[in-house]
Amino acid sequence: MEYVVAAVILLVVLIVGAVGLVVPKMRRRDLPPPPTAGSTTTLERPPTAPEAPVEEELPPLIERPEPAAPVVVEEPPAPVVEEKPALERPEPSAGRLVRLRARLARSQSAFGRGLLSVLSRDHLEEEDWEEIEESLITADVGIEATQVIVERLRERVRILGTKTVAEVRAQLVEELVAALEPDMDRSLKTAPHDGRPAVVLVVGVNGAGKTTTCGKIGRVLIGDGGTVLFGAADTFRAAAADQIQTWGERVGAETVRGPEGGDPASVAFDAVKRGIDTNVDTVLIDTAGRLQNKVGLMDELGKVKRVVEKHGPVDETLLVLDATTGQNGLEQARVFTEVVDVTGVVLTKLDGTAKGGIVIAVQRKLGIPVKLVGLGEGPDDMAPFEPAAFVEALVGGDA
């Protein structure tokens, strides 16, 4: 019995021993080897393509059966450099009216031809003088001014006994020039003074050409060697600020603008402040010109002027008038002269009307000098107004 018990115990011990030997071995086969101190962990690599056979290194100049295909080295893409358009160099203002004279003469040719054909008659009779009068009135010279001009001319012809067409033409030119009061001061106050820039306000009704005029004046000043800054105080028409900024970018001038529908006076104030800080010669401020509501316009323009004058007085207030609106334009002009102290008139679109005589009427009615004339949509199609050159182009023909 004792032998049986001993044999069972021995059997159990053998079985346990055998199991103890086999199981750890199996486990060891499943697990990766435990890291040992100081060993590095090798990251598993994804399976790679079979390695290309390593090409034997050849001695230099060894001949190969096939020339190697030329290696095309792809150029890295060139860095994208934002191209800035080259700044334009506007032409200086001197002699511009002479350059643009042909344009003026073209639009006024009917007027000039009509006048000269009357003047070429042998004896100027009553009806001839009436015809001359009619021509001048049709050209928008205005009734009052026409009567004065014709009366003086008749007198001269009578006293001097003028005979030839050339002589009468010369006398007519003299009378028209005199009607334009050539001694009026037409200089633009655009030079900096007292350590601050000159400030120019540009006013007028919508569509008269204010924004374009602002841009053109800026170019004239830059062409003459000055520096300018634009103030886009026409916050009423969204595109106006973009328009003036584009004019500025073409000649390297900064534009100060505000939010659409914002306070024009605040934009004008900021523009002058910026002009002082950046030390420019002239700040040009484009304004909005709603005429539908005179009180609103008065308030707005008056406020712009008052606020700007916190920096110092406004040097020049230019009223832009569209020559093609003729005598109607004069009524609009009067409203502006009541609101702000207009120091000069810019008559635009003279290239598109046969009524160039409006220059005489404007000056006479408003008592304000025409300082600049617009003669086209091109950026440099504006000229300082010169009475003699203007009248020559108006009358046309040979002097």
Ligand SMILES: Nc1nc2c(ncn2[C@@H]2O[C@H](COP(=O)(O)OP(=O)(O)OP(=O)(O)O)[C@@H](O)[C@H]2O)c(=O)[nH]1
């Ligand atoms: N032919 C001709 N067109 C001109 C002249 N001056 C301005 N214009 C044109 O007139 C149009 C109106 O000009 P703007 O400068 O936008 O007029 P604005 O007075 O600023 O108008 P708002 O911003 O609406 O108040 C534009 O198409 C200009 O190109 C000119 O002397 N001759």
